[in-house]
Amino acid sequence: MIEMNVLERMKTGLSVWAFSLAVSLVWLGGCQPQEEVQSPDSTDVIAFESLGFESDSFELSSTKESQLKVFETLFIGKDGYRIPGDPGPARLRAFFSDLRESYFRKAEGLDYSIVGKQYHTFTHAMDVMITTHALLRSGGAVYFSKSEQAVLVLAALGHDSMHTGVSNAFLANTKHPYFLEAGPDSLQEKRSVKHVLGLLDKHEMLVVEEGMGEALQDEIIGARNLIEQSILWTDISRHKEQMEKVTALVPQLNDSLTKARGSERQDATKGATAADLLLQMKAHSFLSEESRVLLGSFLLHVADISNPGRDWATCERWAGLVMNEFFSQGDLEKKLGLPVSMNCDRSKVLVPFAQIGFGKFVIRDLYELLSQTLDSGGNYLLSNFENNQRKWQEIEEEVKASGKPYSIRFEPPSKEGGWFGGSQDSE
């Protein structure tokens, strides 16, 4: 029998609960010796424009070779993004290899026989990178300079670098050394920023050097700021603040696009589309750097929580992974005699209900706001999301009618995709 009292209690605290679910969504990580990633076979190349919302990130991230192939398509291939200063292929590959390794680290003091880091893996980082690229290619790129586009996609790959597999709140509550080092606010996001910027220094990428032209220096300073801000904004506890800021920015964004379109496309949609990109609309030249950084951060945040806007199979697979990761934190909290964080108790949380609540209180408004700025990208996510909400509702109704609990779909990424393996799956 389904526990109706639990269901009722959950309904009464839904908004707090949904927010807490949201808060638990963005986290960081801990370490294994790195292996050199080899260049893929050049005869088997992925096309830049083929990477999009419907790409299978699990498949593309299943081996080191295929991961590198995606990275090369995005940053080294002839159609790819160009990082300011134009670092060469060897430098980019070495940076990629180091950044990848940071997703395989284990944080000191955490019991990874219990913590199942299944969601915040390198596969998630790859997925967010591909989705950020998809958002730009669906029209978002018109709001950014070429180098900003490149840097945003790079930031996406690094946004959960060093993630531990537990929440910021857990690290704070247990006075983990990372909390003592980074403080209570956005602590894992701050560690990600520090790590990514440190790796850029190590590989002499995006570093201002003597003798550089002033324009390039400014570009590099702007790029580092965009990386820092966009990663810090992935802290879901800042979601509401970001929504307010971007809502206030929408008229400016629409205005910039209207100006860029001139008289040609006055009948077009309010938000940007791939056609605007094709016609090389340069809305970015009508926006301040501050506005572009805010919008870029918004796109990265959308990409980070884009799973509910994918096809149902992908949506359900990621939902299973994130809930399992939360539950493993709950298992650790029980073992340590700590109160179990909201959404982390596998014996009480109903997965379909959690997903419906998260969709209702966080996702719908987010995608609707996106669609005002990005017509096709926003509406793509929104329409899948509405379909997925209906699926979760159907499942919830079945659970209620049958009394049989929903069984979590457990299909972790591959080991090379970042899954540590060995931890429990659903109960």
Ligand SMILES: [Zn+2]
């Ligand atoms: Zn993330």
